[in-house]
Amino acid sequence: MTEQESAEPAADAPDAGARRGLSRRGLLGLAVGGGAAALAVGAGAGYAVAASPRGPDDEAPYEFFGAHQAGIITPVQEHLHFASFDMMPRTDRADLVELLQDWSYAASRITQGLDVSATGAVGGSPESPPDDTGEAQGLPANGLTVTIGFGPTLFEKDGEDRYGIQDQRPAALERLPAFLGDDLAPESSDGDLCIQVCADDPQVAVHAVRNLSRIAFGRARLRWSQLGYGKTSRTTSDQQTPRNLFGFKDGTANILADDTAALDKSVWVAASDEPAWLAGGSYLVARKIAMIIETWDRVRLSEQERTFGRDKGEGAPLSGGTEFTEPKLSGLDARSHVRLAHPDSNGGTRILRRGFNYVGGNNELGRLDAGLFFLSYQRDPAQFITLQRSLSTDLMNEYVRHVGSGLWAIPPGAAAGSYVGAPLFA
Amino acid sequence: MTEQESAEPAADAPDAGARRGLSRRGLLGLAVGGGAAALAVGAGAGYAVAASPRGPDDEAPYEFFGAHQAGIITPVQEHLHFASFDMMPRTDRADLVELLQDWSYAASRITQGLDVSATGAVGGSPESPPDDTGEAQGLPANGLTVTIGFGPTLFEKDGEDRYGIQDQRPAALERLPAFLGDDLAPESSDGDLCIQVCADDPQVAVHAVRNLSRIAFGRARLRWSQLGYGKTSRTTSDQQTPRNLFGFKDGTANILADDTAALDKSVWVAASDEPAWLAGGSYLVARKIAMIIETWDRVRLSEQERTFGRDKGEGAPLSGGTEFTEPKLSGLDARSHVRLAHPDSNGGTRILRRGFNYVGGNNELGRLDAGLFFLSYQRDPAQFITLQRSLSTDLMNEYVRHVGSGLWAIPPGAAAGSYVGAPLFA
Numbered sequence: 096m097t098e099q100e101s102a103e104p105a106a107d108a109p110d111a112g113a114r115r116g117l118s119r120r121g122l123l124g125l126a127v128g129g130g131a132a133a134l135a136v137g138a139g140a141g142y143a144v145a146a147s148p149r150g151p152d153d154e155a156p157y158e159f160f161g162a163h164q165a166g167i168i169t170p171v172q173e174h175l176h177f178a179s180f181d182m183m184p185r186t187d188r189a190d191l192v193e194l195l196q197d198w199s200y201a202a203s204r205i206t207q208g209l210d211v212s213a214t215g216a217v218g219g220s221p222e223s224p225p226d227d228t229g230e231a232q233g234l235p236a237n238g239l240t241v242t243i244g245f246g247p248t249l250f251e252k253d254g255e256d257r258y259g260i261q262d263q264r265p266a267a268l269e270r271l272p273a274f275l276g277d278d279l280a281p282e283s284s285d286g287d288l289c290i291q292v293c294a295d296d297p298q299v300a301v302h303a304v305r306n307l308s309r310i311a312f313g314r315a316r317l318r319w320s321q322l323g324y325g326k327t328s329r330t331t332s333d334q335q336t337p338r339n340l341f342g343f344k345d346g347t348a349n350i351l352a353d354d355t356a357a358l359d360k361s362v363w364v365a366a367s368d369e370p371a372w373l374a375g376g377s378y379l380v381a382r383k384i385a386m387i388i389e390t391w392d393r394v395r396l397s398e399q400e401r402t403f404g405r406d407k408g409e410g411a412p413l414s415g416g417t418e419f420t421e422p423k424l425s426g427l428d429a430r431s432h433v434r435l436a437h438p439d440s441n442g443g444t445r446i447l448r449r450g451f452n453y454v455g456g457n458n459e460l461g462r463l464d465a466g467l468f469f470l471s472y473q474r475d476p477a478q479f480i481t482l483q484r485s486l487s488t489d490l491m492n493e494y495v496r497h498v499g500s501g502l503w504a505i506p507p508g509a510a511a512g513s514y515v516g517a518p519l520f521a
Numbered sequence: 522m523t524e525q526e527s528a529e530p531a532a533d534a535p536d537a538g539a540r541r542g543l544s545r546r547g548l549l550g551l552a553v554g555g556g557a558a559a560l561a562v563g564a565g566a567g568y569a570v571a572a573s574p575r576g577p578d579d580e581a582p583y584e585f586f587g588a589h590q591a592g593i594i595t596p597v598q599e600h601l602h603f604a605s606f607d608m609m610p611r612t613d614r615a616d617l618v619e620l621l622q623d624w625s626y627a628a629s630r631i632t633q634g635l636d637v638s639a640t641g642a643v644g645g646s647p648e649s650p651p652d653d654t655g656e657a658q659g660l661p662a663n664g665l666t667v668t669i670g671f672g673p674t675l676f677e678k679d680g681e682d683r684y685g686i687q688d689q690r691p692a693a694l695e696r697l698p699a700f701l702g703d704d705l706a707p708e709s710s711d712g713d714l715c716i717q718v719c720a721d722d723p724q725v726a727v728h729a730v731r732n733l734s735r736i737a738f739g740r741a742r743l744r745w746s747q748l749g750y751g752k753t754s755r756t757t758s759d760q761q762t763p764r765n766l767f768g769f770k771d772g773t774a775n776i777l778a779d780d781t782a783a784l785d786k787s788v789w790v791a792a793s794d795e796p797a798w799l800a801g802g803s804y805l806v807a808r809k810i811a812m813i814i815e816t817w818d819r820v821r822l823s824e825q826e827r828t829f830g831r832d833k834g835e836g837a838p839l840s841g842g843t844e845f846t847e848p849k850l851s852g853l854d855a856r857s858h859v860r861l862a863h864p865d866s867n868g869g870t871r872i873l874r875r876g877f878n879y880v881g882g883n884n885e886l887g888r889l890d891a892g893l894f895f896l897s898y899q900r901d902p903a904q905f906i907t908l909q910r911s912l913s914t915d916l917m918n919e920y921v922r923h924v925g926s927g928l929w930a931i932p933p934g935a936a937a938g939s940y941v942g943a944p945l946f947a
Contacts, residue, residue, distance in 0.1 A: 457745065
């Protein structure tokens with residue numbers, strides 16, 4: 096069902112990272128206004144992951160604990176709610192560890208279709224705010240995954256080592272270089288931490304971000320967030336390739352979940368890579384790519400197809416064949432997207448794409464605020480940088496603008512009952 | 522399957538409003554940049570609704586033509602893309618009629634899972650932009666409905682009768698009065714025309730708004746648009762009541778699609794009502810209601826439940842019973858939402874609610890930009906006004922802000938091959 100080692104959360108796991116519930120701080124975050132009563136509510140909350148499921152499910156939920164975090168090679172879900180967080184001023188290492196423990200505890204529950212804590216949306220005392228905000232009550236897990244990442248600024252910000260982890264910073268974890276055509280807005284870029292939430296129901300995805308934001312109270316604050324839909328990337332061989340908002344199939348040549356060799360080569364950080372705490376993890380690049388929809392829509396079909404290097408109907412390379420025929424690069428325009436992005440044009444470089452379409456309404460000129468929220472996982476950020484530099488002459492650049500960007504190290508999955516990032520703080 | 526009379530679009534319907542394809546203007550709108558070639562593409566386009574279906578579907582699509590427009594009592598779909606339009610300066614009555622014909626033609630196709638015109642997303646000449654933007658290729662209709670409405674300003678704007686229809690304006694069709702707590706933004710309020718698009722796949726909904734906006738080129742411009750999800754209203758008796766973003770079940774007491782007597786009394790404009798062209802239609806109220814999520818989440822459970830007048834888990838009235846037990850109003854707080862909104866507190870007034878949750882990301886303080894995009898259909902706008910005035914003392918007002926508003930007359934459904942609003946221009 097999922098890429099992770101099956102691992103039941105152990106109620107009495109003895110390791111240092113194990114948690115039996117939300118921290119006092121996490122509960123305090125939930126309970127501002129509730130005061131002491133709320134703490135009393137939390138006191139009895141055990142790590143009862145099997146209790147009070149939200150409802151029936153068509154499919155078994157994805158495990159939160161495992162060798163790798165879920166949400167990377169998990170079959171891509173219908174909806175995304177991506178959230179970037181900054182740590183609050185005057186927080187210390189203990190605050191950060193506690194936050195990661197609380198997030199992991201809550202994520203291990205909600206991914207199983209449970210409320211964020213054992214007292215739930217209506218439990219505890221009527222004189223306290225409920226631990227869980229409640230809008231996902233009655234809904235199954237809907238394939239929910241929660242994937243947590245660490246940004247460059249978590250390790251060092253303005254020269255400061257806020258959390259005593261500067262020496263553990265991966266050398267490759269630094270702000271992405273500027274690319275031609277970047278038009279990045281700080282309000283949709285970067286962040287100390289990120290959480291990628293995917294689910295087949297948008298309410299379940301929003302519920303996750305909302306509750307994890309709430310639990311972070313006093314420790315981290317939502318910096319920016321992005322909703323998306325439509326799984327524009329095919330990540331398993333039985334999935335139909337979805338279409339992006341240019342109307343073309345996207346992600347045809349993606350790395351697939353069952354291609355272990357490619358995953359080991361291009362997605363997972365190896366034990367032999369540095370630093371050791373990141374082994375089994377990955378790097379996540381996010382790019383908010385606005386599409387100039389109205390301009391694109393006025394381009395003649397032949398030019399649209401030349402730009403992509405594929406035909407629009409079938410998705411076949413213009414060099415011939417069907418969708419899954421390997422393109423003959425010499426048969427494509429030298430500036431076509433497929434040719435420039437192809438591994439053969441980039442020394443074999445591949446990445447795992449996991450993007451989503453987004454539509455935010457329209458701007459004051461009546462133009463759709465829409466595009467691709469590009470997400471990719473790779474063993475080394477250099478893979479993305481290589482490809483993005485290759486795309487600097489892409490014909491498609493006339494129709495897109497990169498308005499947001501971020502890079503995060505994605506720790507390996509947490510051991511049962513432990514928390515994401517535990518090896519970094521060991 | 523749907524509320525409408527089953528009516529096959531007739532390829533050779535003889536009535537004045539019948540269309541065999543997009544207008545020259547509609548094609549021109551699609552083809553700016555393509556010039557004369559695009560017109561040539563369109564010339565052969567017949568009204569071939571049965572041709573080139575996009576893909577297989579689980580369920581039969583909803584008819585566009587019928588006695589009533591679809592999307593009102595149609596079982597509420599998973600996703601909404603609502604769009605408000607303003608007519609362009611210097612457009613005349615013929616432009617408006619042509620636009621409505623083009624929209625109806627395109628809507629009658631896309632609701633059946635077809636492209637917006639017979640030449641489609643890859644047909645016609647490679648030297649022209651495709652008629653259809655293509656991102657819904659391969660997707661079934663997904664329950665798509667397109668519902669078209671006329672705002673007060675279509676009939677009269679700044680004292681001007683732009684389209685020769687001022688004398689046909691329904692007396693009740695005027696901007697809604699100001700309500701206590703209104704904080705309306707012009708950029709999410711009002712509009713000459715509206716299109717409510719609902720579908721079970723967001724890509725299909727977005728495709729509809731995008732293509733209808735594109736077809737409107739030179740005649741009408743997108744003024745504002747709003748995406749939503751999560752069908753917060755129950756409109757058929759076999760639907761589970763969904764939850765709003767306050768975590769409560771919403772729409773328990775809604776008018777249901779099979780309650781013909783209630784629909785005739787409270788939703789459909791009767792033949793005896795004025796004006797005659799609106800008979801079989803309705804009035805649509807839209808309210809963008811921002812929720813102060815973080816404040817609400819800190820309110821104790823007992824107060825949340827007092828505010829709604831229902832318990833949070835089951836959704837039962839606090840006066841006792843289960844979700845569908847009729848509330849005993851005297852057993853609820855006088856300022857509770859259920860009591861104030863109840864027909865018995867408002868002289869029997871009822872409306873058909875069809876709202877959706879929305880989440881647009883977060884603001885610069887890290888607070889979620891989220892709430893309810895409230896939509897209601899009623900026979901007379903006075904019904905909504907009565908209820909909204911009653912809610913002026915609602916305890917819930919502390920946690921919501923009305924930031925957008927609009928009112929539109931919803932014409933009856935179009936006869937097969939005709940267009941929405943034809944009786945107004947007859």
